[in-house]
Amino acid sequence: xxxxxxNPASGKDIRRLxxxxxxxxxxxxxxxxxxxxxxxxxxxxxxxxIMPDTYQIGYKVIEDLTLEKRLSAKVDILDMEMKGSHHDTxxxxxxxxxMNIKCVLVLxxxxxxxxxxxxxxxxxxxxxxxxxxxxxxxxxxGTIAGMAAAAVCFGYGEKNIKRDKRIEIYxxxxxxxxxxxxxxxxxxxxxxxxxxxxVENILxxxxxxxxxxxxxxxxxxxxxxxVSEDEDYGLYVDLNNKxxxxxAPLGAGIIERIHMSEPKxxxxxxxxxxxxxxxxxxxxxxxxxxxxxxGEKLTFKITRKGPVRVKVSEVLENAQKSGFFxx
Amino acid sequence: xxxxxxxxxxxxxxxxxIREFEVKAQNLFAEGSIPGFVHLYIxxxxxxxxxxxxxxxxxxITSTHRGHGHIIAKGGDLRYMMAxxxxxxxxxxxxxxxxxxxxxxxxxxxxxxxxxxxxxxxxTGAGLSAKYKGTxxxxxxxxxxxxxxxxxxxxxLNLASIWKLPIIFVCENNLYGISMxxxxxxxxxxxSDRAVAYNMPGIAVDGNDVFAxxxxxxxxxxxxxxxQGPTLIECKTYxxxxxxxxxxxxxxxxxxxxxxxxxDPIPRIEKFMIENKIVIEKELEDLRNExxxxxxxxxxxxxxxxxxxxxxxxxxxxxxxxEEVRVR
Numbered sequence: 001x002x003x004x005x006x007n008p009a010s011g012k013d014i015r016r017l018x019x020x021x022x023x024x025x026x027x028x029x030x031x032x033x034x035x036x037x038x039x040x041x042x043x044x045x046x047x048x049x050i051m052p053d054t055y056q057i058g059y060k061v062i063e064d065l066t067l068e069k070r071l072s073a074k075v076d077i078l079d080m081e082m083k084g085s086h087h088d089t090x091x092x093x094x095x096x097x098x099m100n101i102k103c104v105l106v107l108x109x110x111x112x113x114x115x116x117x118x119x120x121x122x123x124x125x126x127x128x129x130x131x132x133x134x135x136x137x138x139x140x141x142g143t144i145a146g147m148a149a150a151a152v153c154f155g156y157g158e159k160n161i162k163r164d165k166r167i168e169i170y171x172x173x174x175x176x177x178x179x180x181x182x183x184x185x186x187x188x189x190x191x192x193x194x195x196x197x198x199v200e201n202i203l204x205x206x207x208x209x210x211x212x213x214x215x216x217x218x219x220x221x222x223x224x225x226x227v228s229e230d231e232d233y234g235l236y237v238d239l240n241n242k243x244x245x246x247x248a249p250l251g252a253g254i255i256e257r258i259h260m261s262e263p264k265x266x267x268x269x270x271x272x273x274x275x276x277x278x279x280x281x282x283x284x285x286x287x288x289x290x291x292x293x294x295g296e297k298l299t300f301k302i303t304r305k306g307p308v309r310v311k312v313s314e315v316l317e318n319a320q321k322s323g324f325f326x327x
Numbered sequence: 328x329x330x331x332x333x334x335x336x337x338x339x340x341x342x343x344x345i346r347e348f349e350v351k352a353q354n355l356f357a358e359g360s361i362p363g364f365v366h367l368y369i370x371x372x373x374x375x376x377x378x379x380x381x382x383x384x385x386x387x388i389t390s391t392h393r394g395h396g397h398i399i400a401k402g403g404d405l406r407y408m409m410a411x412x413x414x415x416x417x418x419x420x421x422x423x424x425x426x427x428x429x430x431x432x433x434x435x436x437x438x439x440x441x442x443x444x445x446x447x448x449x450x451t452g453a454g455l456s457a458k459y460k461g462t463x464x465x466x467x468x469x470x471x472x473x474x475x476x477x478x479x480x481x482x483x484l485n486l487a488s489i490w491k492l493p494i495i496f497v498c499e500n501n502l503y504g505i506s507m508x509x510x511x512x513x514x515x516x517x518x519s520d521r522a523v524a525y526n527m528p529g530i531a532v533d534g535n536d537v538f539a540x541x542x543x544x545x546x547x548x549x550x551x552x553x554x555q556g557p558t559l560i561e562c563k564t565y566x567x568x569x570x571x572x573x574x575x576x577x578x579x580x581x582x583x584x585x586x587x588x589x590x591d592p593i594p595r596i597e598k599f600m601i602e603n604k605i606v607i608e609k610e611l612e613d614l615r616n617e618x619x620x621x622x623x624x625x626x627x628x629x630x631x632x633x634x635x636x637x638x639x640x641x642x643x644x645x646x647x648x649x650e651e652v653r654v655r
Contacts, residue, residue: 012519012531017546025520055516189603192538279603
């Protein structure tokens, strides 16, 4: 039994104006889900649950595949009330957890994976990028993802899953939110169009996954120092003109010159405390989310409580060695 | 981003001015003081405000049958607007056009429009003129979700993209075309998806968040003035009232209405202004009263204005038949 969560809102934000970000329309998401369903059922999965959404991706998949007489698995839409927001994703993930689903495929951007990670901690997830500048989900063919989900479902993934890190953000000891890639403290006063792109507003970056071969503020840190998912620490930097300058890919097609401090290490479970000297906003995985006020104390902590991620290629290799494809 | 305290207060006043104007229009229509039809913009104030706060006086806008908000946000005179709604001779159309034909060329307001989708072509013409003359002006084309099913939408986006015209197509997706929900008249959810077909950027924003709209419009206008061509911005919003006054909106589910009322753009910006110490409660109250005063003044102006004389009925029209009628 596998689950599919596809975010109809990903891939449409202001980054198409301030950079050259990818456009993924909802019909393509329907196509990707079809390929997942067909691949999973082709590999023996008999039951698939899909989150309902405002574009009705799941219903379109069922209708089209039924008309084409290609559907043999039982595909159901989760019975839940829709809000048309990220709450749907988080709630669908919660339901899938309760249903003891074996593997959840998540289509969307970093924000979608983050919304899933808020409730799913034990079920392996496969995060497929249909968003912008993604670091956590990766671009992947739906057929391959569906095959990998099937392999996990039949027990071939136990050695090839990995629990990821996460950044926890606290105020007054209350967990406000989490991030799977980076948390950026900015002087922006409001959430507005959500994406964050103006370097002059950025004060600090805290990241758990930095590499120059990605895009965004984690890539900025990655242009100085690389941290992989496997390493039990993260990095934090200050952005200020007094520091030396480097170039980094802040957006799709956007290489910026930025003044940044030397990265400092933040170890697992170590706390980094930020005392706000101005009002501002914290962006999580590239989207402005948490407004804070001058004088507030915010604590950032890196833990190993992130989602369990399926290493797709390794799972399929393991499945092949175990004869999964011999039928 | 160029939003300082003064600009935020101005944006709030514009939103509040639209809301107060519309609430008054609603009441005046209900009591029979306003003839004809009114289509109210209540609930959608953040869109017109967030977009027009980025414009210069000589930039253009085209509007719709639901045009009061656009016109106020572009600087239309409340007194002449209200007089027009009353059908008085001091109104923008000398009392002969009504709500759906208000225009003010001196402020770049190319007119409200009773024909769904007609603004697209006008905006394309205005954009062409700005490009041809090299004026650095931009044109904002406001329209609703259902009008994107009209040929004019597709023709206009096509031409605007080919010629890289300085136009920002702003779709106010309030989920309904008259009484038909978007899901019943379109096979897509995000109208911004249609931009891809015309090789222009298309984005979707929270149309009830004036800052989100402002940021999106700011970037799109920057592109347009730089000669990079048009943009399609879809603002997700909701009209609180029926399609027109007299339509009870029974087709809108109660839960849906409740949910959107919680996202009302005016309390949202008020909360933001208080929390971020842009104003204190007393100053906010003063701003509300200032706006109320402006609306009262507009109503008084309209009330005290005369109706048009009978003989002016055939003035200011295009037909050659005028003289014949005048003689009779």
